[in-house]
Each structure stands twice: as structure tokens, then as C-alpha cells.
Amino acid sequence: MYYTITLNPAIDRLLFLDQKMESRKTNRITNVDYDIGGKGTHGSYAMSKLGVDNVALGFMGELNSDAFQQIMDVKGITNQFTSIQGQKTRECYIVIDQVSTGTTMLTEKGFKVSKQDIDTFMDQLKKTVKKEDTVLIAGSLPEGFTINDLKRLVHLLKQIGCFIACDLSGDALKVAVDLGVDFIKPNEFEINDLNEDKEDLIPFLKGLNKTIQYIVVSMGKNGSYFLHNQQVFRVISPNVHEVNDTGAGDCFVGSFMAGLAKNFDLEETLRLASACAASKVMHNDSTTFDLDQVEQLKYQVQIQKY
């Protein structure tokens, strides 16, 4: 089974403007919509859409759990979130205008989890996840969930022996690297931070690849680097009309996991993930991509062995 863990999910409130957002000006909102937010949930959406059964896990706030579950139902995401009593799942605001070349994301901090919430979650995980499973941990950590709790989580999964994928940043990414998980997806800035001795990029990535099986370095519109078994690939994404880039990286990760689940070869997996992410940015919410579009975009993905 495939699992995703979103420790600090969100309800994305999509704010549409028909002009470019400017300070010192009234920016009129022309439409409001909602989508699920948080990176693991997006991975779950992508896997489900590509026919890979999975369950989304993590924490959710009790106070707006109906709204949260309703969006999960609309998106077809099977889930078993641990409820945090007396608190709300955060909202994140995504500003989408007609003219700008990127959305603006304003993220709330989110709920605070207690030691008891964390213990309940870890116990559930221990009972649920098996050696043959794959677990993706993605997104920010909520208040109360410390770096030591993350270490505990990764150690638990390592003890179980499952495949561990992480889409984390900052200190959390460092934990994933230090503990040698199976997959990471830093962006170009995060990899720079990890590369403290400022080694050349490719030798540095090859060093990381000795302990981490799969590495994707995402560079937005400029595509990505991908490493597996000391092989380096440069992946150039199709050139598409971007409407909303929110969630594109999450979509890449979920689709990549789906490719692995379907035993696609590496090139096919990279083509699929890149095409799904490209289709995602052509849609105006945080998750949607189109399977027919993906079929066409797959052939526009360029993959070069480095």
C-alpha cells in the first residue's frame, strides 16, 4: 500500500484577481474557490488519479473537519487523519491573477499538536504500515511537532523497513538526508543550503546518491535533475501556458511515486511525472491535471543523460 503523511495540511483558498496584485491599491477579488492544500495530500491526489491506491495520513483540525473532509471527498482522496481536538486545519491563500507569472501563496502557521496527538499518530502508523509499503512524508511541520519528533517518525518507518520518500525543507530535509531515506526532492535553493562546502552540484548530488536512492532537484520551469544509481539525468519540462504553479512540485512527486508503483522504467516515470506537473500548472486550482493532456505532454518532455 502507498501512504502519504501531511503533518500540517491546509484548505487552500484560491483568490482570483483579474488584474495584477499591487500594493497601495485595492485589489478586487473576482472569484473564490477552495482546494485541498499541503503537499502529501497533493501526492495522494496524483497517485489516485493515476490509478494507484493510497491512503492520506497526518493530522487535521477537529473544528473544520467537515469542510476538510468534504474537499477530500470531492478530490477522491481516501484518508485516515488523526483529529486534533479543539483546533482548526489552517487555510492557505493562493492569489491567482491573469497577468502575473507566478501565484502568491500566503500560508497560515496551522494548529499546534500535543505530545499525546503525536503518540496517537505514531501508534496508528505502527499498526498500519508494513515492510512492503511506501510512505511519502511531505510539507511543513506543525507547531509542537519538533525535529526530534520527525527523527522518531523516520526511525519508526526505518524499523518497519518500508520505502521512505520525503518532500521536506530546511532542518526537516537535513533529517531526511542524515537518516538516509529513499527519496528526496529538494529545490535548487534547498540543495544549495545542504551543500555547505559549496562543492560543484553534480559531484555533490552523486555523493548524496550513495545513501539516498532517488534524488530529484526541482528547478521550476527549468525542469529538474534526477539521480539514481549514480546515473544523472537532466529533465526539461514541456513549455506550457502557466495559470497556477501551486502544487506542481507535489504533483511531480505523487506522479513519480505512481510511476514506480506501476513498475515503469525510470525514463517513463520521469516523463509521466514531468507531464503531470506541466498539466497541473495549466489548471487554476492546487491539484487538478488532465490525463489526456498528460498523454500529449509526455512526448514533449526532454530527458538527457548527463
Ligand code: TA6
Ligand atoms: O505546494 C503547495 C502547497 O501544498 C499548498 O497547497 C499550500 O497549502 C502549501 O503548499 C503548504 O505548504 P507548507 O510548506 O506550509 O506545508
